[in-house]
Amino acid sequence: MLFPVSWTNPPALPSAHFLELAMQRQNTLTKPAGSLGQLEAIATQLASMQGSELPTADKIHISIFAGDHGVCAEAISAYPQAVTAQMIANFASGGAAISVLAKLLGATLEVINLGTVTDTPDLPSVINARIAPSTRNFVEIDAMTSQQVTKAIHFGDEAAQRAARAGCHLFIGGEMGIGNTTSAAAIACALLNKNPIRLAGPGTGLDSAGVRHKAEVIIRALQRHNDDQTPMAVLKAFGGFEIAALAGAIAGCAARGIPVLIDGFIVSVAALIAVSEQPDIRAWLLFSHRSAEPGHQAILDALKATPLLDMGMRLGEGSGAAVAVPLIRAACALHNNMASFDSAGVNVGQNDAPQSGATNRND
Numbered sequence: 001m002l003f004p005v006s007w008t009n010p011p012a013l014p015s016a017h018f019l020e021l022a023m024q025r026q027n028t029l030t031k032p033a034g035s036l037g038q039l040e041a042i043a044t045q046l047a048s049m050q051g052s053e054l055p056t057a058d059k060i061h062i063s064i065f066a067g068d069h070g071v072c073a074e075a076i077s078a079y080p081q082a083v084t085a086q087m088i089a090n091f092a093s094g095g096a097a098i099s100v101l102a103k104l105l106g107a108t109l110e111v112i113n114l115g116t117v118t119d120t121p122d123l124p125s126v127i128n129a130r131i132a133p134s135t136r137n138f139v140e141i142d143a144m145t146s147q148q149v150t151k152a153i154h155f156g157d158e159a160a161q162r163a164a165r166a167g168c169h170l171f172i173g174g175e176m177g178i179g180n181t182t183s184a185a186a187i188a189c190a191l192l193n194k195n196p197i198r199l200a201g202p203g204t205g206l207d208s209a210g211v212r213h214k215a216e217v218i219i220r221a222l223q224r225h226n227d228d229q230t231p232m233a234v235l236k237a238f239g240g241f242e243i244a245a246l247a248g249a250i251a252g253c254a255a256r257g258i259p260v261l262i263d264g265f266i267v268s269v270a271a272l273i274a275v276s277e278q279p280d281i282r283a284w285l286l287f288s289h290r291s292a293e294p295g296h297q298a299i300l301d302a303l304k305a306t307p308l309l310d311m312g313m314r315l316g317e318g319s320g321a322a323v324a325v326p327l328i329r330a331a332c333a334l335h336n337n338m339a340s341f342d343s344a345g346v347n348v349g350q351n352d353a354p355q356s357g358a359t360n361r362n363d
């Protein structure tokens with residue numbers, strides 16, 4: 001199986017022309033230049049990505065990728081693996097945090113089952129993309145085969161394709177997978193040459209002894225897989241299915257000109273893989289929140305990203321990104337609907353002529 005085109009080719013960059021138009025518009029609005037701070041940057045960046053002077057975040061497409069992790073055999077999570085399958089059912093029946101947030105935002109929510117140890121019944125609202133019941137334990141062997149990596153990236157690209165067909169304005173990728181903070185931390189350590197003691201954290205709620213054990217597991221795994229540090233080799237070595245699918249979805253959205261709002265620790269690691277593979281993908285990403293998982297900051301630094309929110313959240317499921325959507329909608333509403341100095345008859349003295357003030361914390 002070949003990789004999708006979105007994975008092998010760099011995306012086009014967002015429009016410099018519409019960025020310029022949107023920045024000019026910001027400077028005509030009835031406010032001191034730059035006074036809306038980060039809201040100005042969000043609106044102008046989105047305008048550039050959407051190729052329109054008037055950006056919008058009305059239609060949101062949320063794809064939740066779920067899968068199990070063989071490394072759970074090393075007792076690296078506070079919760080049992082069966083929770084992954086149980087949460088798939090919970091997403092589908094509307095009881096999960098992201099289900100509630102999606103409804104609140106009027107967003108489309110889809111759940112993609114990439115494979116769980118405890119099997120779930122086929123639910124009509126869950127997309128069946130089962131690759132295997134679980135990845136393999138990466139302390140012993142590569143988490144995925146090459147074929148599984150390619151399949152997972154394809155499943156991610158297909159989500160981006162559905163988002164494009166639905167005409168969405170903004171894509172949110174979320175994940176669910178007990179054990180996936182161990183995978184994500186291992187990937188980040190390998191790609192960024194970091195010490196697992198720094199990047200391993202509590203995940204769903206390990207105590208300090210549990211975090212130390214988790215770091216030791218990652219150290220052993222890094223020693224085993226130290227021959228090839230390319231993004232693809234690292235992804236194959238440490239998994240998981242949902243992280244590979246998220247990387248595929250992010251690349252697929254960038255290729256189709258869809259802005260992506262990045263969630264917490266695990267999704268940021270998926271973004272790091274995609275950007276390591278194709279650096280121009282970075283231009284299509286907005287960052288929603290700083291996760292309470294301590295390793296997140298190192299990933300944000302590597303991606304030169306300052307997220308909008310810092311709420312102490314560490315749930316995953318795309319929930320931090322969903323919570324940031326009202327801010328993005330506020331940025332668009334202000335940009336599109338505020339009066340200009342001319343139309344409102346507000347005079348600006350010559351010495352107070354507005355200057356470009358939109359700075360971009362996400363760059």
Ligand SMILES: O=C(O)c1ccc[n+]([C@@H]2O[C@H](COP(=O)([O-])O)[C@@H](O)[C@H]2O)c1
Nearest residue numbers: 077177179180181203204264265291316
């Ligand atoms: O996104 C985050 O920042 C985040 C931080 C900690 C935990 N999680 C969620 O918790 C699960 C993984 O935690 P763990 O401890 O089982 O590795 C997985 O389902 C993630 O969605 C998510």
Ligand SMILES: Cc1cc2nc[nH]c2cc1C
Nearest residue numbers: 079083176204315316317
């Ligand atoms: C209950 C539960 C819900 C989650 N959602 C994302 N990760 C999760 C982990 C657990 C344990």
